[in-house]
Amino acid sequence: MKYDYLAVEKKWQERWENAHIFEARDNSDKPKFYGLVEFPYPSGAGMHVGHIKAYSGLEVVSRKRRMQGYNVLFPIGFDAFGLPTENYAIKTGIHPREVTDRNIAKFTSQLKRVGFSFDWTRTIDTTDENYYKWTQYIFLQMFKHGLAFRDTALVNYCPSCKVVLSNEDSQGGHCDICHSEIIQKSKDVWYLRITKYADKLLEGLEHVDYLPNIKQQQVNWIGKSKGAFVDFSVEGCDEKLRIYTTRPDTLFGVTFMVIAPEHPLIQKCADKISNMDALVAYREECSKKTEFQRTQLVKEKTGVKIEGICGVNPVNGKKIPIYIADYVMMGYGTGAIMAVPAHDERDYDFAKKFGLDIIEVVSGGDIEKSAYVGDGPRVNSDFLNGIADKAEAISVMTQYLEKKGIGVEGVQYKMKDWAFNRQRYWGEPIPIVYCPKCGMVDVPEDELPLKLPEVREFAPGEGGESPLAKIDEFVNCKCPRCGGPAKRETDTMPQWAGSSWYFLRYIDPHNDKSFADPAKLKYWMPVDWYNGGMEHVTRHLIYSRFWYRFLYDLGMVPTPEPYAKRTAQGLILGPDGDKMSKSKGNVVDPNEVVNEYGADVLRTYILFMGDYGAAAPWSENSVKGCKRFLERVYDLKGIANGSGETPALASSFHKTVKKVSLDIEEMKFNTAIAALMGLLNEIFDCGSLTIDELKVFVRLLCPFAPHICEEIWESLGEKNFCSLASWPEYDESKTVDSVVEIAVQVNGKLKSTISLPLNADKTLAIETAKKEPKVSAAIDGKTIVKEIVVPNKIVNIVVK
RNA sequence: GCGGGUAUGGUGGAACGGCAGACACGCCGGUCUUAGGAACCGGUUCGCAAGAGUGUGGGUUCAAAUCCCACUACCCGCACCA
Numbered sequence: 052m053k054y055d056y057l058a059v060e061k062k063w064q065e066r067w068e069n070a071h072i073f074e075a076r077d078n079s080d081k082p083k084f085y086g087l088v089e090f091p092y093p094s095g096a097g098m099h100v101g102h103i104k105a106y107s108g109l110e111v112v113s114r115k116r117r118m119q120g121y122n123v124l125f126p127i128g129f130d131a132f133g134l135p136t137e138n139y140a141i142k143t144g145i146h147p148r149e150v151t152d153r154n155i156a157k158f159t160s161q162l163k164r165v166g167f168s169f170d171w172t173r174t175i176d177t178t179d180e181n182y183y184k185w186t187q188y189i190f191l192q193m194f195k196h197g198l199a200f201r202d203t204a205l206v207n208y209c210p211s212c213k214v215v216l217s218n219e220d221s222q223g224g225h226c227d228i229c230h231s232e233i234i235q236k237s238k239d240v241w242y243l244r245i246t247k248y249a250d251k252l253l254e255g256l257e258h259v260d261y262l263p264n265i266k267q268q269q270v271n272w273i274g275k276s277k278g279a280f281v282d283f284s285v286e287g288c289d290e291k292l293r294i295y296t297t298r299p300d301t302l303f304g305v306t307f308m309v310i311a312p313e314h315p316l317i318q319k320c321a322d323k324i325s326n327m328d329a330l331v332a333y334r335e336e337c338s339k340k341t342e343f344q345r346t347q348l349v350k351e352k353t354g355v356k357i358e359g360i361c362g363v364n365p366v367n368g369k370k371i372p373i374y375i376a377d378y379v380m381m382g383y384g385t386g387a388i389m390a391v392p393a394h395d396e397r398d399y400d401f402a403k404k405f406g407l408d409i410i411e412v413v414s415g416g417d418i419e420k421s422a423y424v425g426d427g428p429r430v431n432s433d434f435l436n437g438i439a440d441k442a443e444a445i446s447v448m449t450q451y452l453e454k455k456g457i458g459v460e461g462v463q464y465k466m467k468d469w470a471f472n473r474q475r476y477w478g479e480p481i482p483i484v485y486c487p488k489c490g491m492v493d494v495p496e497d498e499l500p501l502k503l504p505e506v507r508e509f510a511p512g513e514g515g516e517s518p519l520a521k522i523d524e525f526v527n528c529k530c531p532r533c534g535g536p537a538k539r540e541t542d543t544m545p546q547w548a549g550s551s552w553y554f555l556r557y558i559d560p561h562n563d564k565s566f567a568d569p570a571k572l573k574y575w576m577p578v579d580w581y582n583g584g585m586e587h588v589t590r591h592l593i594y595s596r597f598w599y600r601f602l603y604d605l606g607m608v609p610t611p612e613p614y615a616k617r618t619a620q621g622l623i624l625g626p627d628g629d630k631m632s633k634s635k636g637n638v639v640d641p642n643e644v645v646n647e648y649g650a651d652v653l654r655t656y657i658l659f660m661g662d663y664g665a666a667a668p669w670s671e672n673s674v675k676g677c678k679r680f681l682e683r684v685y686d687l688k689g690i691a692n693g694s695g696e697t698p699a700l701a702s703s704f705h706k707t708v709k710k711v712s713l714d715i716e717e718m719k720f721n722t723a724i725a726a727l728m729g730l731l732n733e734i735f736d737c738g739s740l741t742i743d744e745l746k747v748f749v750r751l752l753c754p755f756a757p758h759i760c761e762e763i764w765e766s767l768g769e770k771n772f773c774s775l776a777s778w779p780e781y782d783e784s785k786t787v788d789s790v791v792e793i794a795v796q797v798n799g800k801l802k803s804t805i806s807l808p809l810n811a812d813k814t815l816a817i818e819t820a821k822k823e824p825k826v827s828a829a830i831d832g833k834t835i836v837k838e839i840v841v842p843n844k845i846v847n848i849v850v851k
Numbered sequence: 852g853c854g855g856g857u858a859u860g861g862u863g864g865a866a867c868g869g870c871a872g873a874c875a876c877g878c879c880g881g882u883c884u885u886a887g888g889a890a891c892c893g894g895u896u897c898g899c900a901a902g903a904g905u906g907u908g909g910g911u912u913c914a915a916a917u918c919c920c921a922c923u924a925c926c927c928g929c930a931c932c933a
Contacts, residue, residue: 264855268928271854276932296933309933352931378931388933396852397931465932585927659875661864665856666926670863676875679890722865725874732874794870799914801870839913845869849913 054685056649060758064166072772073168077571079122085575086113087554087614089583089591090128090175093154094135098161100623100639100669101631104657108620108718109582110167111658114754115715117168118778124575125168126557128175129155132183133546134212137477140509147477147509151178161642165650166757168774173560177549182556183479184500185566186548189598191482191493192605198244199471201491206470208236213511214473215240220545220590241472241481241542245597249273249464251611252596260616262664265588272589274465279449281389281458283308286370287360288320295384295463299452300444303432304391304412306402308362308373309354311381312337316373317357325359330375337377352378352401364389365457367433376401384463396422469594471545474517476509478543486530486537495531503543517541550591551598554578554613566607573609581614592617618718623657624668631669639669651756652678658720658755680728681759683735684752688766690738691745699737702788703730704744708781711751720755727752742767747779795820796847797829805846813840820846 067073086109091102106127113125131151140147155176162169175182193199207216211231215238220227245252253273256266278297285292292308310316312334321327333355354376362371378397379388392402392409399422402409409418412432416423429435429444434451438444452458472481482494482501494501504525506518519525519541530537552566558575559567583591599613624630625637632638644653656677661667696704707730714723730748734740740748746767753760753773764773787809793816795803803823807816817838820826826848833850840846 264928267855271929274929274932278933294933298933376931379933380931383932390933395933397933400931463932465929589928659863665864667863670876672876673863680875682890721863722874725865728874792870796870796914799912804870837913839869841869841914845914847869847913 054682054759056651056758059762060164060166060650063758063761064163066761067166067168067772067774068171070772071172072775073117073123073125074170074172075124075126076122077574081120081122083124083575083579084113084116084121085124085578085580086116087557087578087581088125088127089587090130090550090553091158092133092135093129093131093151093158095139095150095154096633097154097157098641099631100641100644100653100657103165103641103653104623104663105582105584105620106162106167107654107657108618108663108720109580110654111715111720111754112580112718114168114757114774115712115778117774118750118753118776120777124173124557125170126173126175127162127167127169127171128173128553128557129158129177130546130550130553131155131176131178132478132544132549134214134475134477137475137509140477148178151176164645165641165653168757173557175553175556175560177553178477180500180502181563183549185556186479186544186552187482187494187499187501188496188566189552189602190479190544190548191496191499193243193601194483194493196601196605198247198601199241200244201239201241203239206236206238206240207233208238208515209233212475213515214475215470240470242468243471243597245469245593246464246466248597248600249275249466251600252593255596255600255612259612259614261614262618265585265592265617265619268588269593272466272593276463276465278461278463279445279452279458280385280461281365281452283362283365283389285316285320285360285373286363287323290316290319292316292362292373292387293385294387294389295461296389298391298394298445299448299458300429300432300435300438300441301391301394301412302364302366302389302448303429303435304393304410305364305369305371305389306392306408306410307371307390309376309379309388309390309398309401310373311379311386312375312377313381314375314386316387317375320360323359324357326355326357329355330357333375352376352397352404354378354401354405356405365455366451372407374401374405382467383465392422393418394422394424396424398422466593469597471548472540472542473545474511474515474542476503476506476511476518476543478545479503479548480519480543481540483540484528484530484537485540486533486535488535489530489532489537492530492532492537498531501539517543519543547591547594551595552602554581554595555599555602555608569607569609576608577610577612578614580616580618582618582620585619588619618664620663621661621665621667623660624666626669626671628668644674648674648678649681649758651681651759655681655724655756659724661721663718663720680731681756683731684748684756685759685763687731687734687740687745687748688763690734691740691742691767693741694743695741697737697740697744700734700740700744702785703733704747705781705783705785708747708751708779709783709786712778712781715754724755746776749773750776750779791843793820793843794845795823795826796845797826798849799847802826802829807843810842813838813842816840816842816846817848820848 088106088109113123117123136147136150139150190199209216209226209231211229212226226233253275256269276297278295279299280293280295282291282293317330354374357373362373364371390398392398393411394413410431411418412429413427414430415425415427426441428437428439435444435447449460480501480503484492484494486492504522506522509518511518526538526541528537528539555567559571562568596613599608602608603611627637629635629637641653656674659677707726710726711723749760749763757774761773789809790806791809792804792806794801795805802825805819830848830850835848836851837849
């Protein structure tokens with residue numbers, strides 16, 4: 052019989068929606084399950100098969116949970132602020148609001164066509180003023196607690212987008228949005244003090260179930276290191292030069308110092324420095340290079356010696372030269388280092404190039420040839436001499452430094468504070484007012500949301516100022532504190548603001564008194580399982596954990612960590628094995644696949660194509676294979692009759708129920724589907740199955756291909772939805788066969804297989820095995836050294 | 852350079868230390884058809900065979916794709932982080 056997937060899928064999507072069966076209940080006696088997927092940015096291009104894969108994993112888990120009797124919250128929304136929409140608006144003159152609404156409508160209809168079991172009553176849109184009101188509210192809490200502040204600093208700036216970018220948004224020296232080269236610019240910018248939460252973010256990882264590589268990436272990103280700050284005095288001017296080192300145990304090997312070209316010492320000691328011109332020239336040369344170029348020049352060390360002053364090593368009084376060089380960054384540590392060329396590769400390169408002394412203080416290497424970074428007994432190090440253990444040497448030295456008052460133990464992080472303002476239109480306005488009398492004043496909470504004003508021009512100004520700066524009615528306001536004339540902040544928040552707390556809003560999306568009701572938060576949080584892309588592991592995932600932890604410290608959310616479990620899906624590659632991209636023309640449109648094969652086939656194929664966490668190329672032919680599979684499932688009705696179990700199929704059914712149940716929990720969707728395919732093949736080999744068995748099969752398949760399963764379920768006389776039917780149970784004792792096939796090896800080589808009753812004893816197994824012609828031939832005339840029997844698995848006869 | 856990962860047929864991929872290649876694609880042969888780029892049935896790691904075989908080389912074990920050591924290649928993330 053021909054299966055009309057288009058009509059069937061439409062029918063069930065409408066019925067599900069009318070019956071509200073996927074809506075979560077806030078009050079329920081059932082156990083709760085909160086499954087979260089990363090909400091999409093509604094781009095004009097529409098959905099991508101990658102989106103479908105990203106949602107399909109927890110879609111299957113959520114559907115299974117419902118059938119297992121859980122109260123499931125599986126929401127979706129739209130992360131709609133951001134540059135692509137704004138750039139489109141600049142190009143076409145269409146208001147971003149309109150573009151966003153249009154794109155959201157498009158995404159919504161596409162998602163519904165795939166039959167996802169989202170709770171559509173809880174959708175959120177980060178650009179909705181009833182949503183961003185609370186984004187602004189949380190920002191203000193940070194401001195009030197000193198976590199949002201302004202500072203002048205060298206920032207990453209994209210000359211093409213004309214915006215300041217965070218470190219996370221400019222990885223590799225390129226703008227994350229337009230891929231232009233980033234330049235360093237000194238600007239007065241907003242920061243969120245995420246570094247204050249570095250330790251908490253690190254510690255929190257110990258209590259959550261994230262994939263190990265996700266944890267590792269976060270640990271690396273936070274980049275905590277332990278070491279010491281040491282003060283060197285500067286001869287020639289009355290200044291202390293503070294450095295940071297992770298190796299205070301090598302202090303006796305210091306032969307020079309290096310400071311960043313922008314280091315303030317140069318100005319402080321300006322009158323003592325005799326080669327100021329050369330230093331300034333070098334600094335200007337460096338500022339022309341982007342940070343990326345600086346890091347590319349890894350091999351060639353450059354620098355200039357500062358003439359007229361020198362450093363003094365606090366542990367031995369030795370006078371040492373000070374250089375400026377761009378391999379030392381102002382942004383990490385103190386912007387100054389003590390150089391130990393014998394035991395640091397960079398210092399070694401520099402010393403070789405400038406002909407500086409190299410003093411060995413840890414023996415074990417050959418410092419004539421290269422820097423030795425390994426461990427060994429200290430030498431040339433006064434009171435450290437002979438200590439072979441690095442940790443011990445560091446500890447002895449640190450205690451000495453602290454006793455003498457010349458250094459302290461300290462920690463450093465690679466993570467920097469989060470540059471938080473953007474000079475663009477399509478973002479949340481930062482709710483701050485500048486008053487000539489009162490300074491920076493927060494907008495009162497009852498005046499939120501601070502709405503985005505209407506503008507005609509969406510493009511940023513030539514000077515890099517926000518489009519909002521041109522709107523006088525917006526800019527000019529009264530100071531909320533003193534009532535005098537004041538001006539508003541005209542920058543907006545970055546794309547990542549709205550997504551830093553969205554999972555809380557799903558819990559109570561229509562609340563106008565708070566971002567979410569505490570009782571509901573207590574019921575639903577934490578998110579039980581969060582799935583998303585690996586590309587968000589160092590940005591969104593860290594940002595949102597930071598916001599959540601801050602709210603926890605304020606007592607506004609019930610747990611220290613937002614996500615109990617985090618997994619990630621792999622990419623879908625193009626049919627050519629390359630990453631899908633418009634320019635390569637290898638993008639697969641999910642809508643076309645649905646039109647051609649149906650949503651069930653699309654869903655099944657995406658989960659069948661391989662390991663969910665790994666990248667795999669798209670294959671149209673394999674899609675057809677899944678279509679064949681589902682149509683053969685539909686044909687099962689024709690051979691189903693009677694009730695109870697079919698003896699020849701019983702153990703296979705119990706095994707499959709077990710395998711599918713366990714595999715879904717481990718996200719091994721490909722093997723779960725393979726097990727169902729295998730069972731289907733067995734059923735057709737057998738020739739018939741019972742109605743009861745068909746109902747088991749259909750329920751197991753339902754999370755993957757729900758439409759066709761509902762259709763079959765209904766045709767079997769069921770009045771309620773298959774999507775709400777109980778998840779099949781299995782009987783462990785029936786998953787084992789009464790007769791098992793056992794491999795027989797001689798000297799570890801397979802010779803034959805034998806059939807034995809389950810749990811046959813060792814003697815019977817060996818006797819049966821020896822009767823096999825191939826086995827007897829292999830052992831004939833040889834001495835049996837050993838006979839190994841693993842019950843129900845294998846017999847191995849070792850001969851000599 | 853550092854951190855993480857991957858390596859199995861023509862392809863995507865399966866295999867609690869215990870019969871490698873489940874499941875699917877593709878291909879080959881067949882059935883039915885005016886037709887087949889539809890559907891169904893059978894075959895399909897390589898080799899005529901004995902045998903060989905999970906990136907390479909060692910090791911542990913009665914037994915290794917799986918555990919250990921050394922290496923190679925590719926992918927991802929970070930990168931002069933002191």
